[in-house]
Amino acid sequence: MRRRELELRDIRNFLALAETLHFGRAADRLGIAQPNLSQQIKQLEGTLGHALFERHARGVTITPVGEFFQRRAELLRDNLKDTIETAQRIGRGEEGNLIVGFSGSVMFSKASTVIERYRSGYPNVDLQLRELHANEQITQLLDGTLDISILRDGEPTEGLTIRTLMREPFVAILPQDHPLSVKKTLRPEMLKEERIVLFSPGIARLQFERILGLCLAHGFRPNIVQEAPQWATVVSLVSVGMGISIAPACTSHLNVPGVVYRPIQSDSWTSIDVGTRVELKNPAAKTFLALAQKIFGLEPRRHL
Template identity: 40%
Template sequence: MDQDIELRHLRYFVAVAEELHFGRAAERLHLSQPPLSQQIRNLEESLGYPLFKRTSRSVALTTAGDAFLLRARRTLRNLQRDIDDTRSIGRGEVGALNVGFVGSGMLAMLPSIFKTYREAYPKVHLRLHESFTSRVVEGLENGSLDVGILRDSDATEGLQIKTILTEPYVAVLPRNHRCAAQKSISPAMLRDEPFVHYPRSAGARAFDKPLKIFEEYGFQPRIAQEASHWLTILRLIGAGFGISVAPACVRQIASPEVVCLPLRGVKETSQIELAWLVGESRPIVEAFAQIAAGQTG
């Protein structure tokens, strides 16, 4: 655009072109007519061609004016769209949000969080990445993830972590186990049982917490089999590979071959956490965090 032409010239021109009357255009723009006429003349001088045919009785667009009207409208429309888009980005209403999450979160409140967020911000491309706590933390640190949903994470420098769900642990036993008919079970009764557990590489604290339950009962569980996903762990338990201790949410995927029993006298709980980088200030991240924090349990 020529340096002598400003956006106000385009707005003034479009008003006159649509009204084909300087007086009505001036009223529409909340201007007096002489300054408006002068601005249109300035625009024509900058372009080097007349935009209007003026007589004492009428105003009409020239061929150049007709062509310029299409372009002026397009410029103003594009500018308004860019302004609206920028404001939407500023409010966190558009863009892409990469969320890493632990699979067990999908057995708890995560589906509700994702649904609420998508309904509130339908123009945001929500990219979901299922993984383990340790890998979600890595993604936050290297910038490939914007927000993380963790399970019993370790304190990590540079991350802000907020608990959004606390749930008890349950014992998971084969249906044919000698204690399967009980309403609850003491950890002491699991002393000699082989355990099916997820690997430490998934998250050190998440690995250790349920096992520490048994320390006050004088033993450390013997891990006979490792598996990375709760569905696999439950099916292995049902197949007789051992028992396990799991967050209570796994009841939702428990097959008929297993039972989930409350642990008597156990105060230890498992936490699902929301994590983001310290100093994070992008509205798109803050909006997701606000919705997730609003559904704490």
């Protein structure tokens, strides 16, 4: 005959009796009838093949086997409690693992505050940050490498949800001695004869298209003479006379000697977005998303 397996109820009943050494008080603690408790303890002893208690008229005493079993049972109880509490923290997004992708330029926005507050508010989450181009982030969100991304001009993609956190205008990045640097603001058509330093559309297609669209809307196609992978590199190339650039306004935080930033008079904009898979399963990603939306303080736009 197959011996029955131990259940959590067995551990709970045993510990109540081991701690009270009295069937009546143990039964009261458990909220069950004393005869039922007595029967369940006998079944437990039968399963183990050894007595755990010696019964007396005035109560019970625990046997050496029972003493050993009590120590291990207490460990099981404590481990179970810790397991339940850890699972609950993971479910609330307070513990676990989170891999966040980000575009370099978003760190000049409130995105840096989001990361700082998330790290301090959720210290038990193993947070990993990966700086990637927008197209790389899209790919890694789709294949599950990234849990969530804060990206520049996130392109609507099947299988992903892209929520807009903020929009910002464009600025022109000029060498300090450029003739247009004396102006406070620039009209886009003032840039039509300029040599442009930009990046390849293979790095961030939607951002490239938005800059291109700004130019085309004002009657010219930009003369791109040099490509660079990062905005910091673009600004540095402008500083050595390779040309000018059109960039998100936040790049003006890059304090590079020899360049100036001038607002462009246009309704065109670039966005900072947060991207996730449509079915967001990681609770830590959900708390990160909620914090990002709170800090940016905007009702998110949503594209499926």
